[in-house]
Amino acid sequence: MAETRLIYDPYGAQAHADPYPIYRRLRDEAPLYHNPDRGFWAVSRYDDVAMVSRDWERFTVTKGVDIDNAGDLLGPGFFLAQDPPVHGKMRAVVKQAFGLRTIRDLTEAGIRREAEALVADIAVRPEADLAVDLAWLLPSRAMGVLLGFPREDADRLRDLGIAFMRREVDQTVPPASSEEAGMALMEYFEVIIDERRRAPRDDLLSAIATATIDGVPLAGEAPGMALLIYVGGFENVGCMLTNALYWLALHPDQRTWLAANPDGLPAAIEEVLRFDGPQQSFKRTTTQAVELHGRRVPAGAPVYVLYGAANRDERKFPDADRFDVHRTGGRQLSFGDGIHHCLGAPMARLEGQIVLETVLRRMPHYELTGEPELAPSHAVRGFLTMPVAPACSPAAA
Template identity: 40%
Template sequence: MTVDSATELYYDPYRPDINADPYPVFRRLRDEAPLYYNAPHDFYAVSRFEDVERCFKDRETFSSAKGAVLEIIRSGLAMPPGVFIFEDPPLHTVHRGLVSRVFTRRRIAGIERQVRAYTERTLDPLVGRGRFDFVRDLGAEMPMRVIGMLLGIPEEAQERVRDFVDAGLQTEEGRPMETGDGFLSGDFFAEYVDWRAAHPSDDLMTELLTLEFEDETGTIRRLAREEILTFVNIIAGAGNETTTRLIGWAGKVLADHPEQRRRLAEDPALIPGAVEELLRFEPPAPHGARHVTRDVEIHGRVVPAGSAMLLLMGAANRDERRYPDPDTFDVHRPPGPHLTFGVGAHFCLGAALARLEGRVALEEVLKRFPEWEVDWSGARLASTSTVRGWDSLPVVVGGAAA
C-alpha cells in the first residue's frame, strides 16, 4: 500500500517508513482521528494522553487477558500459565505479586553498585578507541548482565539468552511478528531452571522454585515447572530489551542536543530528570495493545466488543494537550507523568530497574565521553513491531575525560 502522507491519514505499526519517525503521523492521529481504525490489520487506536491513560486504567473494558501485543491478540493464542503481563485479576494479582518482591524500589536501589560495576566493566575497554556503539557495546551488554544476575542465569550463558530474546522480537520488514506454537513457551530456559534447582542462590529463579503461595483458588502450593519457565521467559525478555532501546535513544537524542548533553556532563544531578525526559520523548515501547471486552463509545463512535485496541503511548507522550512544547527535548522539563511504563495494574514492574540502569549508564558514559557524534553510515533501526529503537548506533567520540 502506498499512502500520500500529506493527504490520506494512515498509521501502520509494521511500516518501516512510519516507524522511522512516527511523530508526524501521531500528531495527525491526535488532531484528526483520536479514535483511529486500521482496516488492513483490523485494529483501533487511541493517541491522546487522556484516552490512552483512561484505557490503561479501565482493565475491565480493555483487557490484557488475550495479550498486550497486537499480533498475539489477533492470533487468538492460548496463554500458558504465568504470563502475568497478559493476565487480568485475580490471576494477574497473584502472579505479579510473586515477582514484584524482587523489583521493589528498595531492592533495586540495593543493586546500584553491581549495575555500576557492570557498566564500568563494559565502558573502560572502550576508552581511547575514538568510537563505540551505544547499542552493541553498552545497551546490549549491561542490561543483559543485570537481569541475568537478578534471575540467576550463569554469566557465561547470558549472551545466549539475550540473543534468543532479540531473535524472538525481530520481524521481517513490513510484516507482523510471528506468533506460532511455542511463541510464549519458556522451554528455552529449562536447562537454567534445572541448574538453579541443583545450585540454589540468592536470585529470582531460586525464589520461584522454593516459594509457597496462595493461588487464585485459595490453594496453598508451589509454582509448577511450566509456570516458572514462563515467568523466567517473560522477565528475561523485558529486562533485556527495553533498557537496551533506552540506552540507544540516549545516544541518539543527546547527539542531537549537544548543549543539553554538555549540561548533563557538567551537572550530573540533572541526569535522573533527563532519563525521564528520554522516556517521554522516545519511549522504547511506543504502543501496547488491549482486547476490548464490551462495546464502548470513544469520540462518538462505538468500538465493538472483540476488537483489538492499540494504546499509542508514543503519541500520548507528545500530546500538546498535556505538555507544553511536547516535540522539544528538554532536560529541564518540570517533573510530570508520562505513559511509557503504562499506568494502573499493569504499570511496568521493571520501571525502577530501567530508571536505575538508564541513570547509571548516562553517568558513566558522560564521565568518559562527554562529546560524541553519530556515525550514520553504520546506524540501523531494529526491525521490530513491539519495541522501537536501534540495533546499532555507532558514535565518534571527542573530548574524552583523561
C-alpha cells in the first residue's frame, strides 16, 4: 500500500497521539519541511536541529519561541525570547542559582524529603496515580524550594500550571482556560515579587526582585522572569517524570535492573529525555534568507525546531526507536542547545534521579492499571494521569 502524502501538523490529533512515525518520515523524506497551510517550515534531523538552535543570528527567538506564542503572556521578563545582548544580561540574573553545586546545596535535601514523603504515601495504597500524586506535585514543590514561595501554595500552582499547559486539537492559539490560568500565575508572581522587594529574603525570588541590569533595577521584567523559571521547571520535569515512569512500567526488565543498579539512573534519565522527551518543539524565525537541503527559506519565516524528531534520528542514535536505559553515546537535545540551553537542566536531572531512585526502592514492581492520559499540548509531551497498583508482586509485574 502506498504511503499517504506527507503532512505534518503539530496542532493535529496525529501529532498529539504519537508524533514519532511522522517524525521519521520528515527526517527521511523532507528534512526541511514546509507546511504552506500553516505557514511554517520545520527541521527534524539531529544536525539541523542543533545548528538552528545554536545559530541565533540567522534564527532569532525574538518573534516568539512557542509555536502558539503562549510565552507572550510573560511579557518582558520572558528572556527565552531574547537574543544577545539582552538575553545574556537577563539570564545572568538567575544563572548562578541554577549552577549544579548551588542546586545540590539549596534543594537536594528538600527534594529528597518531598519524594520520600510522597512515595511513602503512595506505596501503601492499593491504587494510586503516579502523575497526579507524584510526578506533577513534586516539581511544583521543588520549584518552591528553589524560588522560595510558600510550600502551601505549591498544590494550587500545580493546578494552574497544568491548566496553562492545556491546548485543544486543531487550534493554533491557547484556549481561554489556558490564558486565564496564565494570568492567575502572573498575578501570583507579581504579588510575591512585590513582597520580596519590600522584605527581601535569602531566596531566588528575592534575587530576581532586587536585581539590576546595567545598574537599572528590574521592573516589569521580574514577575515574568520568575514565572518563566517556575513554568519551565514545572512543565518539563512533570512531563519527564511521567514519561520515565511510563516507559519503565512497559519495560519491567530494565526497571528491575535499575532497581538493583541505581548508579545506572543518570543514563536512564538521558534515555528517557532522548526517547520521549518533554519538549518536542520550539520556534525560531529567520532573520535572512537561508539555504538548507537545496531549498530557500525566506527571511521572516517561522521555523519549527523538532527536538523530539532529532532525538530519534538514526543518523545519530543507532536503533533509535528502541528504549534502552543501557544506551551510551550521543547527546540528546531535549534541553535545547547553544545560548538558549535550558538553565534548569541540572535541577531536572537531579529531580528525575531522586524520584526514580525512591520509586524503585519503595515500590519496584508498580504496574499500570489503566491507560494514562496524555497531556493535551502541542509542544510538550507527558501524561496527566497514570493509574497504578503500587505494590504488585514480582510475578504480576
